Amino acid sequence: MLDSSKSMANDRRIEALLLQREVEEFNNVYAAALDEQRLTDWAEMFTDDAFYVVISRENADRGLPVGLIYCENKGMILDRAFAMKTEMFAPRYLRHIIGNLQVLGEEPSGDINARANYVVIQVLFDRPEAKLHQVGVYYDKFRRVGDRLKLAERRCVYDNLLVDNALCLPV
Amino acid sequence: MLDSSKSMANDRRIEALLLQREVEEFNNVYAAALDEQRLTDWAEMFTDDAFYVVISRENADRGLPVGLIYCENKGMILDRAFAMKTEMFAPRYLRHIIGNLQVLGEEPSGDINARANYVVIQVLFDRPEAKLHQVGVYYDKFRRVGDRLKLAERRCVYDNLLVDNALCLPV
Amino acid sequence: MLDSSKSMANDRRIEALLLQREVEEFNNVYAAALDEQRLTDWAEMFTDDAFYVVISRENADRGLPVGLIYCENKGMILDRAFAMKTEMFAPRYLRHIIGNLQVLGEEPSGDINARANYVVIQVLFDRPEAKLHQVGVYYDKFRRVGDRLKLAERRCVYDNLLVDNALCLPV
Numbered sequence: 050m051l052d053s054s055k056s057m058a059n060d061r062r063i064e065a066l067l068l069q070r071e072v073e074e075f076n077n078v079y080a081a082a083l084d085e086q087r088l089t090d091w092a093e094m095f096t097d098d099a100f101y102v103v104i105s106r107e108n109a110d111r112g113l114p115v116g117l118i119y120c121e122n123k124g125m126i127l128d129r130a131f132a133m134k135t136e137m138f139a140p141r142y143l144r145h146i147i148g149n150l151q152v153l154g155e156e157p158s159g160d161i162n163a164r165a166n167y168v169v170i171q172v173l174f175d176r177p178e179a180k181l182h183q184v185g186v187y188y189d190k191f192r193r194v195g196d197r198l199k200l201a202e203r204r205c206v207y208d209n210l211l212v213d214n215a216l217c218l219p220v
Numbered sequence: 221m222l223d224s225s226k227s228m229a230n231d232r233r234i235e236a237l238l239l240q241r242e243v244e245e246f247n248n249v250y251a252a253a254l255d256e257q258r259l260t261d262w263a264e265m266f267t268d269d270a271f272y273v274v275i276s277r278e279n280a281d282r283g284l285p286v287g288l289i290y291c292e293n294k295g296m297i298l299d300r301a302f303a304m305k306t307e308m309f310a311p312r313y314l315r316h317i318i319g320n321l322q323v324l325g326e327e328p329s330g331d332i333n334a335r336a337n338y339v340v341i342q343v344l345f346d347r348p349e350a351k352l353h354q355v356g357v358y359y360d361k362f363r364r365v366g367d368r369l370k371l372a373e374r375r376c377v378y379d380n381l382l383v384d385n386a387l388c389l390p391v
Numbered sequence: 392m393l394d395s396s397k398s399m400a401n402d403r404r405i406e407a408l409l410l411q412r413e414v415e416e417f418n419n420v421y422a423a424a425l426d427e428q429r430l431t432d433w434a435e436m437f438t439d440d441a442f443y444v445v446i447s448r449e450n451a452d453r454g455l456p457v458g459l460i461y462c463e464n465k466g467m468i469l470d471r472a473f474a475m476k477t478e479m480f481a482p483r484y485l486r487h488i489i490g491n492l493q494v495l496g497e498e499p500s501g502d503i504n505a506r507a508n509y510v511v512i513q514v515l516f517d518r519p520e521a522k523l524h525q526v527g528v529y530y531d532k533f534r535r536v537g538d539r540l541k542l543a544e545r546r547c548v549y550d551n552l553l554v555d556n557a558l559c560l561p562v
Contacts, residue, residue, distance in 0.1 A: 059234075059238075062238050062241075063234065063238070063401075063405065065241075066237065066238065066241055066408065067401075067404050067405075067408065069241065070404075070407075070408055070411065074493070076491075077491045077492070077493050078493075080491050080508070081491070081493070081506075084508075106313060142448060142550040144508060144510075144526050144527070144528075144550055145491070145508070146317065146488065146490045146491065146508055146510060147490065147491060148317045148318065148319055148490055149247075149248045149251055149252070149316070149317065149318060150248070151245070151248050151249075151252070164252075166251070166255075166315060166316070166317055168315075168317060168339075168341065168510075170510065170523065170526045170550070172526070172550045172551055177551065178522075178523070178551065179523040179525075179526045179550060179551050180349075180523070181341060181349070181350040181351070181352070181523070183350075184315050184341045184343070184350045185315070186315075208313040208315055208341070208343045208350060209343055209348065209349065209350045230405075230409075233409050233412075234405065234409075236412075237408065237409065237412055240412065277484060317488065319488045319489065319490055320418075320419045320422055320423070320487070320488065320489060321419070322416070322419050322420075322423070335423075337422070337426075337486060337487070337488055339486075339488060339512065351520075352512065352520070352521040352522070352523070354521075355486050355512045355514070355521045356486070357486075379484040379486055379512070379514045379521060380514055380519065380520065380521045
């Protein structure tokens with residue numbers, strides 16, 4: 050390979066690395082907002098026309114759209130966040146671990162497709178131990194708005210058949 | 221430090237970063253293949269002469285080679301994958317979280333040594349909750365075949381003393 | 392943007408990436424030292440004047456300093472490590488998963504602020520299954536000593552209300 054084409058290939062790999070890091074950082078900020086119950090901050094991470102659903106793997110595999118949470122735009126997401134504020138007062142701690150991030154590519158529109166595995170661990174105040182609350186995959190579409198990323202779509206597909214005790218929290 | 225030697229040091233760090241990212245991506249693709257039960261894809265991630273074992277930490281610490289799974293080449297890994305296809309039909313979901321990846325260095329042969337922690341979370345269809353199925357470390361040797369990495373060796377050393385309900389799944 | 396300023400912006404992003412990687416690697420080495428019960432290696436990752444505490448989220452949220460472990464310097468950390476050696480002999484395996492790392496910025500002194508989520512999974516030798524032992528956040532201050540990072544401060548804030556069976560292990 051010529052030096053210049055090798056250097057260009059490396060530049061592309063570095064660009065990919067920087068994008069990977071940017072999406073990873075987005076997910077970490079997202080997780081911290083939910084774990085610290087800053088739900089307005091959480092809602093602001095979506096685009097105005099964002100699609101946000103929480104759906105079982107079972108239904109997702111069958112192409113059924115019915116889920117625990119279904120939001121077609123940021124207004125619905127904000128509604129959900131405000132509803133949550135009351136519910137979240139119920140004494141519990143949540144902790145997100147997001148891993149296995151894969152940036153899958155860019156669409157002609159510039160939207161970035163990605164996926165990541167997530168685990169939400171919950172501690173209820175009247176029970177001492179931490180429990181696996183929800184486990185699954187984020188299927189995402191990121192969009193650059195100004196100089197930052199926002200979620201144009203996040204489909205949270207969870208493996209658990211039953212989500213204990215708090216069906217309505219965003220993940 | 222002179223500018224040129226600083227720049228060379230930085231170049232080496234960037235090379236290390238790109239390799240880390242490449243191995244991480246490999247592990248994410250590997251995890252997705254297992255989680256989505258694409259077991260032929262999984263088997264294709266090994267070299268023809270790959271060594272793949274799943275062994276308890278207790279036995280590994282004592283230098284005992286006996287494990288749940290023992291494969292000395294890709295043929296045996298493929299056998300295992302096909303055997304799995306039947307067994308995996310048993311209704312369960314698996315989800316891998318791979319973290320703490322460390323690329324440990326290159327051997328004179330060019331093989332890349334690495335390790336990572338893994339957690340496999342399982343949902344059985346007749347029980348609602350997600351459970352920690354297996355927790356451990358991958359001790360790996362990666363080899364470049366054409367323009368992609370393959371596993372020449374993966375030793376999965378798990379902490380659990382008993383692996384519930386499905387002794388025979390690859391991890 | 393001019394090419395040169397674009398290139399400078401990219402250089403800054405690459406610097407940030409290299410620092411992120413360096414802290415991530417530190418955390419992986421830290422986790423491996425604890426998981427393999429190399430507690431002297433673990434203690435050596437702190438500065439001489441390091442502050443190391445393990446404290447409940449409940450107390451941390453209320454500004455209460457009382458915790459499971461409270462060390463004001465490396466001497467106290469080493470004491471803890473040696474005390475541990477006896478206790479750790481009690482038959483158990485630990486496995487750390489550290490994720491969601493965020494490097495938050497540098498102080499004028501050069502100290503680097505960071506945070507990361509952690510999960511410690513425990514296997515007791517008289518019980519077959521792996522359990523979530525502790526879940527929480529590391530709030531850290533890293534300091535460069537010679538050519539390597541050390542922890543000048545690590546506050547481990549855990550979500551669990553009760554830590555089962557081994558209150559005194561470092562995390």
